[in-house]
Amino acid sequence: MTKRNMYFTVKGTNHVNFNLTKSFKYADFHCKCGGKHPSPMNLDFVFKLEKMQDILGDTFKIAKNINSGFRCEQHNKTVGGSRSSFHLYGKAVDIGTKDSTERYLVCRAAFQIGFGDISVAANFVHIDDRDKKQMRIY
Numbered sequence: 001m002t003k004r005n006m007y008f009t010v011k012g013t014n015h016v017n018f019n020l021t022k023s024f025k026y027a028d029f030h031c032k033c034g035g036k037h038p039s040p041m042n043l044d045f046v047f048k049l050e051k052m053q054d055i056l057g058d059t060f061k062i063a064k065n066i067n068s069g070f071r072c073e074q075h076n077k078t079v080g081g082s083r084s085s086f087h088l089y090g091k092a093v094d095i096g097t098k099d100s101t102e103r104y105l106v107c108r109a110a111f112q113i114g115f116g117d118i119s120v121a122a123n124f125v126h127i128d129d130r131d132k133k134q135m136r137i138y
């Protein structure tokens, strides 16, 4: 797939909501700092998440479990994110999982799509769109 850098965002507000795709709304990815700034997500990344949701079907809804989508620099610092975090570029999500079955479902679907980074914590799975393929354990 060719890499495009398309973003959809709304200037000056973080309190708007509309559909980016069938399963994802702009607000699903809003920075959790509470500030009123745009949260521009990379559309190729969101389209991949949509394909991942197609695989998961009704077994697991990604949008309802996004712990972290876009992060501004300040919020990324607050949560101890890496300085080169893909959350800063709208190319990462942390998907909350409540048990090992959900972790399995999320990881399996993410591998099928072929995300660069699929990293696992006890209660979430981080997915991002880096070129390098890697997997970490938090």
Ligand SMILES: [Zn+2]
Residues within 6 Å of the ligand: 031, 032, 033, 034, 035, 037, 071, 072, 073, 075
């Ligand atoms: Zn923020």
